[in-house]
Amino acid sequence: MSTVLLVEDHSGYAGLVCRELGTAHGHETVLVSDPAAALRELATRAYDVAVVDVLYEPLVRDFAARRTRGGLAGPLLASGLSVIRAAGAAPGRPRPVIWSSGEANRHLHLLFAFQEFGVRAYCSKGTGSVEPLHRAIVAAAAGGRYVDRLLDPYLPAAGAVPLRRTILRDQSRRAIWRAIALGYHSRRELATITGYSDRHIGNLVPTMVAEDLQLLDPGLRPGRSPLSELVRFAAHHWEFLLDEAVRELYP
């Protein structure tokens, strides 16, 4: 029996799960709907386990609108990673469980959580049973592992090169990735936004494809210009590249 903070924006399903975690398994569960509320909750009370979704649709939609209008003063996108990071310093140091449906735009978040925050409990949301989530909570509370088979494919294979040694390797790479994710797709724009010289960006971009992307995805066969490859990758993963918790850890 554990005290559990559940951070989930699908309130109907989350409410049902909360009740069952309590009635069937005796967990004392508090439900909040977004990372900001979770951070407040974590600051006021000690939990054993924090169950977090990766992306929260209302936050992503708000941020996407802000991103396309170009107004990006202030924090970047808040995701479940913010909660996991805060949990590491919160009273009681609650252990995280990632509870996700595992879509493509959460893939880098799952890798990052595994590699940087040492998250070892992953549960798929779509099973229709509370039992796997209960097992994940029990495993996490005990410092053990639980990985739902449906989320297994998303995690790094043995010997995989971590994100910190590829796309997050150094500050200039990160600046370029974030600028591309913000919608700046020409060398000149990238130079203006990042403050690096046009030549530096021109030299770095092919390396970012050959050394970073191809290490992450050995199946990648770049067919277009290196910059186009980066744009394509950033279009698929902008939620991660513009994640606030990632920026805090890797400015």
Place this chain on the structure above:
Amino acid sequence: MSEDLYRATSRRLAHSLQPAMASLQAVILVCSAIEDIDTSALFGRSVLCSLAAVHLVGAVWMWRTVGLFERGPFWVGLWLSMLVVIPLVEAHLVRSASYAGYIAGVPLFAYPAGLLAVLACYPWTRHRLLLDTAVLAVVALEPLLIVLQLHSGHPTGTNLFSVTASFVWSLLAYLVGRVIARIFRGAVTGQLETQQEDYREFFDFLHSHVDTVIAAVRRRVGPDVPEIQQLRHTVCDRRLAMLLLRDAVPLAEVFKENLRFFDTALTVTAFPRVGLLTVRRPVGVLLSRALGDLLKNAIQHADGTAEVDFSTHQGSAVLEVGDRGPGLSPAVFEDASTSLYALRRAARDLGGDLVAVPGRQGAHLRLSVPLYGTVAERSA
């Protein structure tokens, strides 16, 4: 998909340009009839004006129908032949001394421009470079040959300058056509990428929503309600179909969707981690089909327990699926009525294979396929 869009866009562009360019050619013919032909040469003027009228009729016809470029090579060739015939006719109508007598260009120097611009932006599928080079060579050489003929092989500097200027105008028209096509392609690409990003975002959240709602319904009414199972299978099926449309297929998602399809009937004791690996579409389709077929075998012929492994080694993807059933007879690979026979044939078509791994309990199958295509593709 983007290539299809390019072609569709270029065709629309070419369709709008054709009547405009034919009209322009008509105007150029009329101007030449007034400017280049002597006022006394009524025959010459009549010929050029008649040709202008034919061009105008052609322009209206092209406007009202699909245009010449959509009618196939014969009609395109017919129009292109005008680039040779009309300047020849013109050369016979003007006084030989005045042909190529102006440095701005030979008579009718602007005539090829319109057609060259359309030609440059049209999406030819084969021999494009060869055709464009041939047409430009004809446009460059014809006035030169005419000048040499009219001046008995001794053209003046002005004659040569005039011929060169004519070619430069034609080349510029061709380049303008290429630039217009490039601008449109850029616009199409940008629009397509924005749209795809929106769709991807939309479907990712839609699937997440649908998953969550189905999970909630299963929770309320029970996991084994047939309609719910059917809905889950439909969602998995459609999601897989969408994933397998991509040029670079994300393997993690393909594996997840296949596993989810069978999750209520199957216990998987080991499942591979593939990270961000993507594979080309034919390989993705094969691996998805293989995983689906082999997991189905594990359900139908074994105890519903399976283990799956995946690795990449020396440019090949290797998928292994094992179960705890009675095992497989080697004859099953030779029986054309079985799914394993078809699967092995599909693997071999891509340069891979499907084999039974001996010495294991139950059936243990290994499918291998080159990640980067055949040897010829790799060396290319």
